[in-house]
Amino acid sequence: MIRADVVIIGAGPAGAEAAYNLSESGLRVVVLEKLSLDREKPCGGAIQTGELLEFGTPPPLIIEREVREARIFGPNGSFLSISTIHSEQSGITVKRSAYDSWLQSRASNAQFIEKAGIVSILRNKGAWNVVVDTPLGNTGVETPILIHAAGANASHLESRLDLTPLSNKGMGITCQFWLDAGQEKLDRAFKNSIEFHFLPHRVPEGYFWLFPKKDVLVAGVGTTIDIIRAKRISLKNELEAFLKENLERLGLSGLSVIRQDGGKMPMRLRRPLYGDGFLVVGDAAGVGSILHGGGIYQARKSAVLASEAIKGYFSGEVGTLSGYEERVHDYFNERERRWDLRLKPFLTDENLVKRILDRGRSDSTIREGLGILLSSTEGHRKSYELVEEASFGLIAEELDSIIREEKELIDKGLKELFKEDSELHRMANEVLLHGGKRLRAVLVLLAGQALGAELNDLLPVAMAYEVSHTASLVHDDIIDGGEWRRGAETLHRRYGIGHAITAGDALLIKGFEMMSSYEANAGVDKARVIKLIKVGCRSGLEASEGEVRDINFSPEEIESKSLEDYIELIRMKTGALLEAATEAGAILANASQENVKAMREFGKNLGIAFQIYDDAKDLLASSTVSLKSRFTDIKKGKLTAQLIHTMNSASSEDRKRLLHLLSLGTTESAHEILDLYRRYDALGYNQKLSREYLERALQTIDFIPSNPFLEKLKDIVRVLGYWTRFAVSQENQ
Numbered sequence: 001m002i003r004a005d006v007v008i009i010g011a012g013p014a015g016a017e018a019a020y021n022l023s024e025s026g027l028r029v030v031v032l033e034k035l036s037l038d039r040e041k042p043c044g045g046a047i048q049t050g051e052l053l054e055f056g057t058p059p060p061l062i063i064e065r066e067v068r069e070a071r072i073f074g075p076n077g078s079f080l081s082i083s084t085i086h087s088e089q090s091g092i093t094v095k096r097s098a099y100d101s102w103l104q105s106r107a108s109n110a111q112f113i114e115k116a117g118i119v120s121i122l123r124n125k126g127a128w129n130v131v132v133d134t135p136l137g138n139t140g141v142e143t144p145i146l147i148h149a150a151g152a153n154a155s156h157l158e159s160r161l162d163l164t165p166l167s168n169k170g171m172g173i174t175c176q177f178w179l180d181a182g183q184e185k186l187d188r189a190f191k192n193s194i195e196f197h198f199l200p201h202r203v204p205e206g207y208f209w210l211f212p213k214k215d216v217l218v219a220g221v222g223t224t225i226d227i228i229r230a231k232r233i234s235l236k237n238e239l240e241a242f243l244k245e246n247l248e249r250l251g252l253s254g255l256s257v258i259r260q261d262g263g264k265m266p267m268r269l270r271r272p273l274y275g276d277g278f279l280v281v282g283d284a285a286g287v288g289s290i291l292h293g294g295g296i297y298q299a300r301k302s303a304v305l306a307s308e309a310i311k312g313y314f315s316g317e318v319g320t321l322s323g324y325e326e327r328v329h330d331y332f333n334e335r336e337r338r339w340d341l342r343l344k345p346f347l348t349d350e351n352l353v354k355r356i357l358d359r360g361r362s363d364s365t366i367r368e369g370l371g372i373l374l375s376s377t378e379g380h381r382k383s384y385e386l387v388e389e390a391s392f393g394l395i396a397e398e399l400d401s402i403i404r405e406e407k408e409l410i411d412k413g414l415k416e417l418f419k420e421d422s423e424l425h426r427m428a429n430e431v432l433l434h435g436g437k438r439l440r441a442v443l444v445l446l447a448g449q450a451l452g453a454e455l456n457d458l459l460p461v462a463m464a465y466e467v468s469h470t471a472s473l474v475h476d477d478i479i480d481g482g483e484w485r486r487g488a489e490t491l492h493r494r495y496g497i498g499h500a501i502t503a504g505d506a507l508l509i510k511g512f513e514m515m516s517s518y519e520a521n522a523g524v525d526k527a528r529v530i531k532l533i534k535v536g537c538r539s540g541l542e543a544s545e546g547e548v549r550d551i552n553f554s555p556e557e558i559e560s561k562s563l564e565d566y567i568e569l570i571r572m573k574t575g576a577l578l579e580a581a582t583e584a585g586a587i588l589a590n591a592s593q594e595n596v597k598a599m600r601e602f603g604k605n606l607g608i609a610f611q612i613y614d615d616a617k618d619l620l621a622s623s624t625v626s627l628k629s630r631f632t633d634i635k636k637g638k639l640t641a642q643l644i645h646t647m648n649s650a651s652s653e654d655r656k657r658l659l660h661l662l663s664l665g666t667t668e669s670a671h672e673i674l675d676l677y678r679r680y681d682a683l684g685y686n687q688k689l690s691r692e693y694l695e696r697a698l699q700t701i702d703f704i705p706s707n708p709f710l711e712k713l714k715d716i717v718r719v720l721g722y723w724t725r726f727a728v729s730q731e732n733q
């Protein structure tokens with residue numbers, strides 16, 4: 001009978017790391033490994049920079065190839081190059097057998113028993129009695145503490161520990177080919193790079209990889225079991241097709257496959273992770289994930305956390321074993337899991353992958369975010385936040401390209417409105433012709449044409465909406481004391497408040513003049529002109545009501561405000577004008593009442609979703625993607641969905657803190673508020689809410705027969721939806 005302080009079942013990275021940490025602290029450690037210790041496991045053998053920085057680099061002999069560049073391919077075949085160079089450390093590829101042997105060799109004070117099949121495990125009077133069948137005969141081991149480090153396929157062991165075997169739901173699944181390439185060819189094809197291929201149309205929620213070792217190329221693909229079942233995907237077939245397309249590009253066609261492997265990869269954190277005298281680590285604990293490219297680092301990290309808990313147990317601290325579970329959940333959720341779930345939607349949308357990668361060529365934020373993700377040098381939260389920030393630029397760029405044609409028409413028309421050589425006309429042009437999305441005007445054009453209106457009939461009203469909207473911006477800037485608008489100094493700063501108010505008034509009146517400007521012989525009859533004016537008046541009055549409520553709101557009264565109050569406020573402030581714009585388009589098309597109503601509802605819901613999105617943009621978008629400076633609204637303590645959500649979910653201490661921070665109105669306090677919002681997932685709430693209204697918008701026009709203008713309206717919704725794709729569905733959480 002061997003007596004040990006800790007018995008570890010499984011000699012992979014998790015077991016070996018735990019053996020090293022515990023034996024170094026003087027504990028007697030026995031590791032039981034079912035198979036041989038130097039077995040080659042199914043693994044890509046890519047070791048991320050972050051792991052090496054935290055745990056140290058293996059000796060040169062273990063390193064097959066240094067990795068300084070990751071090439072990320074999207075469905076269009078071009079790639080984005082991400083530098084994985086850290087100032088002191090690159091990533092590496094290894095042969096798993098060698099890497100595992102090295103990890104085991106560090107735990108030289110632990111006793112490893114290989115080819116040890118477990119015959120029985122019994123817990124008796126606070127001790128485990130384990131009987132193992134080894135090549136030298138049966139052996140008994142007694143220990144107070146057991147670590148389950150037996151990986152993804154240990155249901156037999158788990159039933160003996162009364163643990164529920166890992167479910168296939170959300171389970172990762174992989175397939176790999178090893179190709180005999182020779183060092184020279186691999187040097188030529190890859191040098192110090194590895195490749196990732198995101199092809200959601202082929203394998204959603206996953207990717208293909210090409211990891212060159214010294215002279216062997218490992219090609220693999222991974223996703224979840226749910227996906228391959230739902231889409232009836234054969235990973236092997238997909239991998240073969242992928243290789244056919246890619247080996248030629250790399251000058252590697254005709255390579256022979258020397259090994260095929262693959263296997264499961266648990267991607268959901270397990271509960272419980274401890275029991276009476278045992279802890280679970282590594283793949284068995286579900287700490288790895290295909291989404292963030294591995295499991296070796298996570299296996300080792302969970303083993304370190306388990307070792308700390310066990311050392312605490314032996315030094316007489318209470319509750320350290322049960323505390324382990326929370327530490328694992330806190331660490332991995334905060335560092336990786338929550339953020340992986342947020343990034344996951346990108347891996348299902350072909351268009352989005354293409355756009356992100358294309359944009360990444362000119363946007364260093366995207367490259368930095370992906371670099372962190374791939375090298376794991378910082379928590380994934382950082383990379384998620386960077387990609388999240390980059391999404392604002394992506395949305396602006398894409399919106400622009402969808403509505404470019406319509407916008408150009410509006411811009412051209414607006415130039416003709418104020419042509420006199422007077423101060424009033426100069427002021428109007430300064431604010432009117434300095435950029436702007438022209439969204440309201442474009443909505444008039446698209447909604448109208450989608451229902452059959454003539455472009456020429458729509459243009460005066462479309463411009464009227466842009467002019468009236470600009471009037472409201474001039475007045476808003478005075479109210480808010482805004483300094484910049486559309487990249488230029490605000491009118492009231494340049495000309496004084498009196499002049500600016502008057503210019504705003506003039507713009508407003510011009511809008512109504514244009515709405516009523518139809519000649520008797522035009523295609524729009526008088527009755528419709530009156531309708532248009534009524535709709536314009538209604539929206540103007542509602543927007544004014546919204547503005548007054550907005551001005552009146554002060555954060556001290558947040559506790560009396562509900563989500564409904566907020567939605568009503570933004571419906572009036574933003575929704576009313578968008579609602580009127582799409583309704584006006586429908587009226588000009590002489591559409592049926594049903595269609596007019598549908599377009600009105602579309603504009604209203606789009607407006608609400610847009611404002612929810614815009615409120616988040618205020619918190620996150622740097623001035624490179626937003627014409628407004630960051631934190632403008634939060635410093636003024638504006639009512640937002642994220643504020644209501646945080647007030648409803650935060651601890652009373654955090655609520656008090658939030659109210660205090662809101663009263664300060666500084667950039668520092670805004671950063672702290674953002675941290676609080678993140679703690680309570682208030683931005684996730686914003687995304688879900690925005691998505692809800694975008695979906696409503698789409699539903700309202702669903703029954704209208706498709707045409708290019710209607711599809712453009714839907715595209716606007718789709719692009720705004722990029723932001724809401726970050727929202728994690730209830731099911732995933």
Ligand SMILES: Cc1cc2nc3c(=O)[nH]c(=O)nc-3n(C[C@H](O)[C@H](O)[C@H](O)COP(=O)(O)OP(=O)(O)OC[C@H]3O[C@@H](n4cnc5c(N)ncnc54)[C@H](O)[C@@H]3O)c2cc1C
Nearest residue numbers: 010012013014034043044045046150151282283294295296
């Ligand atoms: C195809 C594929 C490619 C991958 N590529 C990468 C990659 O490139 N980079 C990366 O970081 N991660 C990668 N991973 C994930 C990585 O391999 C795992 O996350 C990692 O091995 C987990 O370590 P572990 O110690 O928890 O489990 P394992 O390495 O699986 O070790 C568990 C050990 O327990 C032993 N065992 C099982 N049952 C018993 C028992 N009853 N008694 C005794 N011993 C038992 C097993 O034989 C095994 O040696 C990949 C996974 C797959 C499937």
